[in-house]
Amino acid sequence: MLRAGQGRTRHDQPGPLRDPNTKWPDRGAAVRRYIAAKLMAERTLEPTVGDLRDDDVEGRDWERVRPRRISEADWQRFEGYMREILQALGMPLDTPGTKRTPYRYLSAMFDSTEGYEGDAKLVTAFPTECEGGPDCEVSQVIDGPIPFYALCEHHAFPFFGHAYVGYIAHEHIIGISKLTRLVRLFARRFTVQERMGREITAALSRVLQAHGVAVYLEAIHLCTQMRGVRESESTTRTTFWRGNYESNPELREEFLNIARSRANGHLS
Incomplete structure (x- = not known):
């Protein structure tokens, strides 16, 4: 919590940081x-470790602003x-x-x-008419491409690309803008693409208790382009599945077909 004498945070600072009428001191x-x-x-x-371990992402109060x-x-x-x-x-x-x-x-x-620092707005979800019936299994919500920029934890070089997120609703849906927020929450830190995808998948599963969650990431890594092997053409693609996506190859194929069709012209 905010302590006495600590001032404001980025979340309650009114208006722009610099008032155009501010009189600045001497140079130097x-x-x-x-x-x-x-x-x-x-x-x-106070500082926070902030990053979520692969094995406890569902048990942490990650949506709390800190x-x-x-x-x-x-x-x-x-x-x-x-x-x-x-x-x-x-x-x-x-x-x-x-x-x-x-x-x-x-x-x-x-x-x-x-x-x-977290994002408290991610917990906003809306009820749906689905109560576990057969319609839930065929009603995919898919959003993308969602652009993201992250920092590789190995070299602190950027990697960037697009995310495609899908889920099969159960009793709740989430605002489309929240999927973008979710991707950026886990991208804007030091991480690796594999963990980032697992964290997005686990967090969305926790928020919605969905029948299934799918995440597809494609990214260019500057740590392989600016140093080391200096590979200028490669794109790294990763997929992550939860629930019905794990057991139903047709759902996975439908999700990937939509993601790939939207990906044309981005990183390929």
Whole structure:
């Protein structure tokens, strides 16, 4: 919970971070301190591990919003580390374009991993007329392509692509926008494609108690394109099944046919 003196979080900060009428201090160190202080107003709650183990994704309160906290002192210390690393790698940090690169890099990484903070809106589900009858087995809900961007936990390089999510409703359905939220919740963190798919599948199963859940992911991994084997043409595809999809090959085939038809022109 929000503690006294901790300020606001990204979830209750009104309006844009910077007021266009704000009078900025003098240039130099004062500007950097001022910007850091404003930024820290959004990073206010205790840290959370956030990532869900493969074996307990259904038992965790993963939908609870839990913003991360990074103190101003820590943020400035991390910025110093990044400055050292970038300089050691050869980046000149005394040009107009690179003076604030360490700060911008840390900010980008923080924003790119907001999936660790949860998303309370995912629990919104609506009742359906299905009560376990035969109609449930043939009524698929399929959404995609849902674009996503993630960070590989092995090299911290991006991997990105599209997700296709399907389910066979039982007593509840979920808003279509929530499927996009669900994908991005597990994508916007350090992860691997295999775990990401399992987490999406398990979480949707938990929310809906559906008769079946299917997830198809296709992604390009920069860790294989920018380093290592430098493979420029490969796309990684993974599938995940729960419930009726596991036992019914016709349902799997229907789902995959729809996903593949929509995938044409994206990553193939």
